[in-house]
Amino acid sequence: MKCFHYIVFLGFATFLSNVNAVEPLATAELLKQCGDHERNPASLDTARCRSYLQGYMGGAYAMRTVDVTDIETKRSKFIERAESTRLGKIDPRYGMNRTAGYCVKPDFTISEFVAQLNRFAANELKRSELANQFVLDFLQSEFTCKK
Numbered sequence: 001m002k003c004f005h006y007i008v009f010l011g012f013a014t015f016l017s018n019v020n021a022v023e024p025l026a027t028a029e030l031l032k033q034c035g036d037h038e039r040n041p042a043s044l045d046t047a048r049c050r051s052y053l054q055g056y057m058g059g060a061y062a063m064r065t066v067d068v069t070d071i072e073t074k075r076s077k078f079i080e081r082a083e084s085t086r087l088g089k090i091d092p093r094y095g096m097n098r099t100a101g102y103c104v105k106p107d108f109t110i111s112e113f114v115a116q117l118n119r120f121a122a123n124e125l126k127r128s129e130l131a132n133q134f135v136l137d138f139l140q141s142e143f144t145c146k147k
Contacts, residue, residue: 025052030131031121037114050110053117056135057104102139103146116142 034049104113120138121127128134 025131027127027129027131027134030134031118034114034118034121037111037118041111046114049114052131053113053135054110056132101145102143104139104143 030049030052033045033052035045036043037046037049040046117135117138120142121134124137128137
């Protein structure tokens, strides 16, 4: 009898749970959310826009496509020599991305980021349909690394 109750409970639990797959965000939706940033920075859409962009950059950092080096940290001579021979010269700027080709300054705020994204979107006629590719195109176009 207990087994029957557990099965019924699990059956109801599966109907009550609302599990959705994470779907990619469309560029049009991102631009709609970011479009009102300057006029109404406290709106829900603006918060969603900022969250998406912060998550994008946070994900780039977590996946190690963004290199951050701490200049203050003391390292042993052996570690420094090993890193220089194996990795080459490390750029101390935040946002250095050798594979994706963009560099973002450490003092660049999310508000400046959204404003520049909106200007880029206004001038860009051909856009990717997915927001993640659009943001990557934006970063590669607007934040090219200088040697």
